[in-house]
Amino acid sequence: MRRMSGRTLPWAPGKVPLMLAPMQGVTNRAVRQVFVDWVRPDVVFSEFMRVRPSADATQRLSHGDLLDAKPHGKGVPLIVQLIGRELEPLVEGAREAQAAGATHLNLNMGCPYGRMNVGCGGGMLERPEELPSILRALRDAVAGTFSVKVRCGYSDPEQIFSLLPVFEDAGVDFLALHARTVVQRYDGAADHSITARVVKATRLPVIANGDLNSVAVARRVFEETGAAGLMLGRGAMRDPLLFERLRGRAPEFAEPQSLIESHAHFLRALARQYGALFGASGNVLSKLKSSLAVMGVSDDARAYRPLKKAKTVEAFCDGVEQLAAGA
Numbered sequence: 001m002r003r004m005s006g007r008t009l010p011w012a013p014g015k016v017p018l019m020l021a022p023m024q025g026v027t028n029r030a031v032r033q034v035f036v037d038w039v040r041p042d043v044v045f046s047e048f049m050r051v052r053p054s055a056d057a058t059q060r061l062s063h064g065d066l067l068d069a070k071p072h073g074k075g076v077p078l079i080v081q082l083i084g085r086e087l088e089p090l091v092e093g094a095r096e097a098q099a100a101g102a103t104h105l106n107l108n109m110g111c112p113y114g115r116m117n118v119g120c121g122g123g124m125l126e127r128p129e130e131l132p133s134i135l136r137a138l139r140d141a142v143a144g145t146f147s148v149k150v151r152c153g154y155s156d157p158e159q160i161f162s163l164l165p166v167f168e169d170a171g172v173d174f175l176a177l178h179a180r181t182v183v184q185r186y187d188g189a190a191d192h193s194i195t196a197r198v199v200k201a202t203r204l205p206v207i208a209n210g211d212l213n214s215v216a217v218a219r220r221v222f223e224e225t226g227a228a229g230l231m232l233g234r235g236a237m238r239d240p241l242l243f244e245r246l247r248g249r250a251p252e253f254a255e256p257q258s259l260i261e262s263h264a265h266f267l268r269a270l271a272r273q274y275g276a277l278f279g280a281s282g283n284v285l286s287k288l289k290s291s292l293a294v295m296g297v298s299d300d301a302r303a304y305r306p307l308k309k310a311k312t313v314e315a316f317c318d319g320v321e322q323l324a325a326g327a
C-alpha cells in the first residue's frame with residue numbers, strides 16, 4: 001500500500017531547486033552560512049550526523065550535531081542528514097534532531113567509506129530486505145519531509161530500480177541520486193543516463209547529483225534527465241558562483257581570475273563566520289584548510305601556497321588578502 005505523505009517539499013512548487021550537497025568535514029554550519037549569505041542555494045544539507053549505535057548511548061547525536069541541526073533561516077531550508085544502521089537508534093536520532101530544531105530529515109544511503117560506518121550509508125544497499133521497516137519507521141518519526149540520498153546501487157547500477165518501490169511504499173518525499181555505485185566511490189564519471197531512467201520510473205521527485213561542475217554540464221543533465229532539481233557538491237566549492245551562473249545572474253563561464261576572487265571572498269567570509277562561532281578556539285585553521293582542499297586548487301598554484309603553508313589563522317587570512325590583491 002503506497003503512503004502519500006502530502007508534505008510540503010522544502011522548495012516552492014514549480015521551482016527547480018539548486019541544492020548544496022552534504023559534504024562531511026566541509027559543509028559545516030559556517031560554510032553553509034557563507035553560501036546562504038552569498039549565493040543562496042535553494043536548499044542546503046548538513047554534513048552527515050552519525051547516529052550512535054550502542055544500546056547504552058544516552059544520546060544518539062553528539063552535542064555539536066544538535067547545535068548544527070538548527071535551521072539557518074533567511075528562507076533557505078536546511079535538510080539534516082543522518083547516517084546509521086539500525087532502526088531504533090535512527091528513529092531516536094531523528095527525534096533528537098527534530099527536538100533540536102530540524103524540520104527536514106534525510107537518510108544517507110550512499111557513503112562508500114565503511115570503516116567508520118560499517119553497514120551504514122552505502123552499506124545499507126547490501127541489506128535491502130531491512131530497508132522497508134527502517135524507512136517506514138523514519139517516515140513515521142519525521143514531521144517534515146523525509147528524503148533519502150542514495151547511489152544507484154551497491155555494485156550493480158540497476159539496483160536502484162528495485163529500490164524505487166520501497167521508497168514509494170515507505171512514503172519517502174524525494175530522493176537525491178548520486179549516479180555512481182557505492183563500490184565505484186568517486187571513480188569514473190556519474191552516469192546520468194541512469195538518472196534519466198530513474199526519473200521516468202518513479203513518481204517521486206528526483207534530485208540529480210554527481211559531477212555537475214559547470215553550467216553546460218548541469219543544464220545538459222537537467223534537460224536530458226528531467227530531474228526535479230540539481231545538487232552541487234565539489235563544483236560548488238570550486239566555484240560558489242555556480243549557483244548564480246545557473247540562474248543566469250553571473251557569467252556562464254568561470255574565468256580563472258574570477259575563481260581566485262571567489263575563493264578569496266569565500267575564505268574571508270568563512271574566517272569571519274568561524275571567528276563568530278568559535279572565537280580563537282575550535283581548530284579554525286584546519287577547518288579553513290579543509291574547505292581549501294575541496295576547492296580544486298592545483299598543487300602548484302603559487303598564489304595559494306601561503307594559505308596551504310599557513311601555521312596560524314592570521315597567516316591564513318593574510319594569505320587570503322594576498323590572493324585577493326593578486327587576482
Ligand SMILES: Cc1cc2nc3c(=O)[nH]c(=O)nc-3n(C[C@H](O)[C@H](O)[C@H](O)COP(=O)(O)O)c2cc1C
Pocket residue numbers: 021022023024025026046047048081108109110111149178209210211212231232233234235294
Ligand atoms: C569531502 C566529501 C564529503 C562528503 N560527505 C557526504 C555526506 O556527509 N553525506 C552525503 O550524502 N554525501 C557526502 N558526499 C557526497 C556528496 O554529497 C556528493 O554526492 C558527491 O560529491 C557527488 O557530487 P559532486 O560531484 O557534485 O561533488 C561527500 C563528498 C565529498 C567530496
